Amino acid sequence: MKNRxxxxxxxxxxxxxVGAISTxxxxxxxxxxxxxxxxxxxxxxxxxxxxxxxxxxxxxRIDYHTLLDQAPAxxxxxxxxxxxxLVLGYSRLGAKRWISIGGLANLQVSEIMKLIIIIVLARYFxxxxxxxxxxxxxxxxxxxxxxxxxxxxxxxxLGTAMVLVPVALVGAFFAGIEWKHIAVGVVLITxxxxxxxxxxxxxxxxxxxxxxTFLHPEEDQRGAGYQILQSEIAVxxxxxxxxxxxxxxxxxxxxxxxxxxxxILAALAEEQGFIGVCIVLLLYLGLILRLVDNAxxxxxxxxxxxxxxxxxxxxxxxxxxxxxxxxxxxVTGIPLPLMSYGGSATAxxxxxxxxxxxxxxxxxxx
Amino acid sequence: MPSWNVNDQRVxxxxxxxxxxxxxxFVVLLLIGFWKLQVVQSGHFxxxxxxxxxxxxxxxxxxxxxLDREGRVLVDSYPSFSILLLRDNPKLLERSLPQIxxxxxxxxxxxxxxxxxxxxxPKFLPVIIKPAASEADxxxxxxxxxxxxxxxxxxxQRRRYPHEQMLANTIGYVGEVSPSDMEKNPDRYRPGDIVGxxxxxxEYNDQIVGTDGMRRVVVNSVGKVMRTLxxxxxxxxxxxxxxxxxxxxxxxxxxxxxxEGAVVAMDGRxxxxxxxxxxxxxxxxxxxxxxxxxxxxxxxxxSQTPLLNRAIQAQLAPGSVFKIVMSTAMLESKALPANFxxxxxxxxxxxGREFHCWQPKGHGSVDLHSAIVHSCDVFFYTIGQKMGxxxxxxxxxxxxxxxxTGVDLPSEEPGNMPSEEWxxxxxxHKWYAGETISVSIGQGAVTVTxxxxxxxxxxxxxxxxxxxxxxxxNLTDPKIDRFPLADDTVDQVTQGMYDxxxxxGGTGYALRLQNIEFSGKSGTAQxxxxxxxxxxxxxxxxxxxxxxxxxxxxxxPEIVVAAVVQGSxxxxxxxxxxxxxxxxxxxxxxxNGRFPQPATAENISPPGVAHSPAQPSGPERP
Numbered sequence: 009m010k011n012r013x014x015x016x017x018x019x020x021x022x023x024x025x026v027g028a029i030s031t032x033x034x035x036x037x038x039x040x041x042x043x044x045x046x047x048x049x050x051x052x053x054x055x056x057x058x059x060x061x062x063x064x065x066x067x068x069r070i071d072y073h074t075l076l077d078q079a080p081a082x083x084x085x086x087x088x089x090x091x092x093x094l095v096l097g098y099s100r101l102g103a104k105r106w107i108s109i110g111g112l113a114n115l116q117v118s119e120i121m122k123l124i125i126i127i128v129l130a131r132y133f134x135x136x137x138x139x140x141x142x143x144x145x146x147x148x149x150x151x152x153x154x155x156x157x158x159x160x161x162x163x164x165x166l167g168t169a170m171v172l173v174p175v176a177l178v179g180a181f182f183a184g185i186e187w188k189h190i191a192v193g194v195v196l197i198t199x200x201x202x203x204x205x206x207x208x209x210x211x212x213x214x215x216x217x218x219x220x221t222f223l224h225p226e227e228d229q230r231g232a233g234y235q236i237l238q239s240e241i242a243v244x245x246x247x248x249x250x251x252x253x254x255x256x257x258x259x260x261x262x263x264x265x266x267x268x269x270x271x272i273l274a275a276l277a278e279e280q281g282f283i284g285v286c287i288v289l290l291l292y293l294g295l296i297l298r299l300v301d302n303a304x305x306x307x308x309x310x311x312x313x314x315x316x317x318x319x320x321x322x323x324x325x326x327x328x329x330x331x332x333x334x335x336x337x338x339v340t341g342i343p344l345p346l347m348s349y350g351g352s353a354t355a356x357x358x359x360x361x362x363x364x365x366x367x368x369x370x371x372x373x374x
Numbered sequence: 375m376p377s378w379n380v381n382d383q384r385v386x387x388x389x390x391x392x393x394x395x396x397x398x399x400f401v402v403l404l405l406i407g408f409w410k411l412q413v414v415q416s417g418h419f420x421x422x423x424x425x426x427x428x429x430x431x432x433x434x435x436x437x438x439x440x441l442d443r444e445g446r447v448l449v450d451s452y453p454s455f456s457i458l459l460l461r462d463n464p465k466l467l468e469r470s471l472p473q474i475x476x477x478x479x480x481x482x483x484x485x486x487x488x489x490x491x492x493x494x495x496p497k498f499l500p501v502i503i504k505p506a507a508s509e510a511d512x513x514x515x516x517x518x519x520x521x522x523x524x525x526x527x528x529x530x531q532r533r534r535y536p537h538e539q540m541l542a543n544t545i546g547y548v549g550e551v552s553p554s555d556m557e558k559n560p561d562r563y564r565p566g567d568i569v570g571x572x573x574x575x576x577e578y579n580d581q582i583v584g585t586d587g588m589r590r591v592v593v594n595s596v597g598k599v600m601r602t603l604x605x606x607x608x609x610x611x612x613x614x615x616x617x618x619x620x621x622x623x624x625x626x627x628x629x630x631x632x633x634e635g636a637v638v639a640m641d642g643r644x645x646x647x648x649x650x651x652x653x654x655x656x657x658x659x660x661x662x663x664x665x666x667x668x669x670x671x672x673x674x675x676x677s678q679t680p681l682l683n684r685a686i687q688a689q690l691a692p693g694s695v696f697k698i699v700m701s702t703a704m705l706e707s708k709a710l711p712a713n714f715x716x717x718x719x720x721x722x723x724x725x726g727r728e729f730h731c732w733q734p735k736g737h738g739s740v741d742l743h744s745a746i747v748h749s750c751d752v753f754f755y756t757i758g759q760k761m762g763x764x765x766x767x768x769x770x771x772x773x774x775x776x777x778x779t780g781v782d783l784p785s786e787e788p789g790n791m792p793s794e795e796w797x798x799x800x801x802x803h804k805w806y807a808g809e810t811i812s813v814s815i816g817q818g819a820v821t822v823t824x825x826x827x828x829x830x831x832x833x834x835x836x837x838x839x840x841x842x843x844x845x846x847x848n849l850t851d852p853k854i855d856r857f858p859l860a861d862d863t864v865d866q867v868t869q870g871m872y873d874x875x876x877x878x879g880g881t882g883y884a885l886r887l888q889n890i891e892f893s894g895k896s897g898t899a900q901x902x903x904x905x906x907x908x909x910x911x912x913x914x915x916x917x918x919x920x921x922x923x924x925x926x927x928x929x930x931p932e933i934v935v936a937a938v939v940q941g942s943x944x945x946x947x948x949x950x951x952x953x954x955x956x957x958x959x960x961x962x963x964x965x966n967g968r969f970p971q972p973a974t975a976e977n978i979s980p981p982g983v984a985h986s987p988a989q990p991s992g993p994e995r996p
Binding site for chain 2: 139178181182184238240241242243244245246247248257258261262263277281282285286289290292293296297300303304306309312316319323327330331334336
């Protein structure tokens with residue numbers, strides 16, 4: 009082996025964008041919480057970022073081919089963990105998403121599952137040697153994806169469960185899914201939506217509530233509809249230039265729900281205005297394009313699938329979260345990557361970026 | 375090398391490029407969404423944000439107190455708490471109602487009615503569901519802050535009537551401003567403002583209301599006040615001083631306690647009202663808070679009409695007191711000689727009908743003086759027939775009957791002084807001459823209010839000065855109408871009224887007071903005609919309104935008191951007379967520094983109600 013993979017080969021442009029987004033996030037977390045009982049949250053977030061960065065270096069050291077070799081084992085461990093969480097995991101925030109590891113940290117198994125599904129599906133797509141995906145392939149991909157999706161839904165965590173789907177869709181797209189299959193899929197979904205609507209009484213009451221309040225936000229001002237409305241008020245009242253750092257009344261007075269986490273973009277929109285939102289969303293677009301660039305330069309298809317799996321998840325997060333903040337989709341609990349406060353979510357993003365660096369460092373390696 | 379790990383370099387560049395374009399397109403779509411909210415609808419959402427975080431809290435100005443002529447507090451205000459129901463979350467509200475009804479003891483219908491009434495108003499305006507919160511109510515709200523966020527407390531100024539029923543019909547009461555008042559004065563009133571609804575509270579509302587202040591505060595999402603933006607203090611209303619003398623008022627109230635009727639005592643020279651009682655009455659404290667629907671219905675539909683101020687609103691036949699007007703008319707008009715004499719056999723026939731004198735044995739030969747002293751009906755029938763209704767009406771009207779006195783109270787009634795023109799205008803027929811006979815003794819179509827009668831008698835005794843009765847001590851320029859009477863007339867009539875009290879055999883002799891020029895005239899008006907009363911028989915057939923108007927001294931009275939006791943079977947001198955006597959006696963003794971320690975606010979105030987110490991009165995005078 010010539011050309012050992014080196015840290016110098018990290019994508020520093022990408023990391024600069026990540027650094028900028030994280031900085032804005034930490035500042036907004038500070039602004040949202042400094043005057044409340046939760047003051048000091050930004051330090052916790054910084055700690056998590058530091059842990060994430062350490063994890064990123066660590067994961068970049070292990071050749072992704074090694075990881076892909078272990079894909080079946082990783083998948084088994086992941087699914088088993090999800091089952092353990094369901095059976096033994098303790099309830100927290102009303103959802104059994106957390107599992108205690110060594111009593112030191114709470115790790116959200118679903119976040120790990122995101123990484124695992126990226127690796128597993130990259131491995132699967134890499135095994136398809138033709139440029140065409142057969143229906144049998146699509147079926148197997150569906151099964152692989154829907155098992156963890158179903159388990160996470162059981163927790164219940166609709167947001168994280170949904171996040172796994174784009175990995176499969178984007179992967180299939182690059183693996184050569186045929187346009188006619190896409191067309192059939194679109195038609196099927198169009199037909200299934202009304203059916204799903206009729207089946208909605210099988211949803212959890214809080215999920216029904218969320219759909220209901222999404223469709224009629226004005227009817228429930230203290231529930232989820234209230235959250236969307238308050239978020240919209242925060243965003244709208246921010247105007248073009250924003251109210252200024254630490255000066256957003258919706259944010260500072262606590263009208264914006266979980267303003268330091270899922271709704272941090274609303275807090276930012278209020279205080280930094282449309283200008284601030286532009287900068288942040290363009291940074292995210294830059295992040296996505298830079299990730300695609302890395303995918304294009306990957307040494308092999310497996311690497312490309314890994315990078316695009318990460319891209320799919322991050323892009324989906326940004327799209328859904330930003331849409332939720334302006335009331336385009338129901339509240340689902342999907343945080344904004346790198347900005348929303350949250351330990352395992354932040355750690356996941358850096359671990360995922362570690363996979364990207366992993367692929368990038370090895371593009372010239374033989 | 376595993377089967378998947380072939381070194382396949384072919385990456386789908388086209389689809390990757392498509393992915394990039396799609397990503398950019400999504401970002402553009404999102405930015406359009408943000409643009410819509412942040413630029414297009416920015417103003418709308420800024421308003422909503424302000425409404426969220428900034429709350430305007432009215433600081434209610436207390437209404438001015440009402441003091442008696444010596445500065446004793448009759449009415450004042452005190453701060454208390456009202457319970458608000460926030461309505462901006464209908465679902466939560468609906469869920470919370472049963473617990474609220476339970477905890478605060480409000481009937482479901484009452485609460486629902488209040489919510490229905492507020493339906494048209496903006497949702498962010500709360501409803502006051504309990505205007506006077508007890509300590510238990512406040513504790514309930516405080517302890518349920520978390521699970522009943524729809525409840526809130528607001529400090530308000532509440533009216534207090536420490537003497538409860540005393541002077542209630544005159545003072546009136548306060549209540550929430552009506553929608554029609556708000557329409558007339560949209561700049562001045564807000565929903566829920568407290569205004570005077572009746573009596574002095576209404577008449578002098580503009581003097582005693584203060585100017586409400588306003589505090590704007592920033593609240594957080596759970597309603598906690600974070601800081602104050604600005605603060606405009608309330609300007610309390612100014613107190614007003616009344617002409618009422620609490621001591622005399624107390625005596626009048628006590629004497630009328632179990633009766634139905636009214637009393638007016640005033641200074642005959644100035645029109646200053648010293649006491650005013652109407653029975654039955656009510657407790658205006660019940661109105662200071664919102665009155666429950668049921669009690670309000672009771673007060674309004676009670677056949678006894680406790681809300682009526684009988685002193686200015688009861689229009690009753692004056693009975694024999696009217697003979698003073700007749701006497702004045704006879705002497706002034708010179709239609710008959712001053713020494714006219716009639717013979718009373720106990721009854722007389724006019725226009726083919728038999729009219730009785732109250733004294734069946736008859737009074738024999740009577741002149742004007744003995745007719746007044748003994749209240750001989752036949753004498754007055756006779757002069758009435760000779761003068762005719764229009765001449766009687768002219769002097770009656772001149773002395774203030776049939777028109778409002780102009781007392782500074784709302785809703786005064788004018789009474790009625792009939793005339794040929796009046797019967798033509800109202801009943802479209804000619805005057806029946808026989809009616810004149812009834813009117814001559816104060817029966818029939820002639821009706822007066824107690825305050826009118828007091829003023830009329832004072833006018834006669836003061837040579838024709840018709841004062842404007844009033845309750846506001848500093849009333850600028852009270853009107854005095856002149857209806858000049860000849861001194862001879864005044865002399866004869868006042869001598870008559872003096873002898874009613876002081877000549878043995880006079881109808882008020884039993885009421886005379888030592889060393890006081892106590893004069894007066896009683897009256898006993900039948901509620902039904904003599905015939906109808908006889909037909910019905912029993913007590914109901916004999917019910918009368920007993921009048922007494924007394925004053926002191928005999929000319930230019932310093933005090934004139936008119937009292938009426940309704941629905942008794944007894945003579946006016948027996949029912950109303952003692953009330954008048956007690957007030958005149960107390961007035962005289964007070965003026966001469968011999969008034970006993972009065973029943974002041976100190977020993978009658980309700981328990982637990984603090985107020986400024988009553989000033990000692992009367993006895994300390996040198």
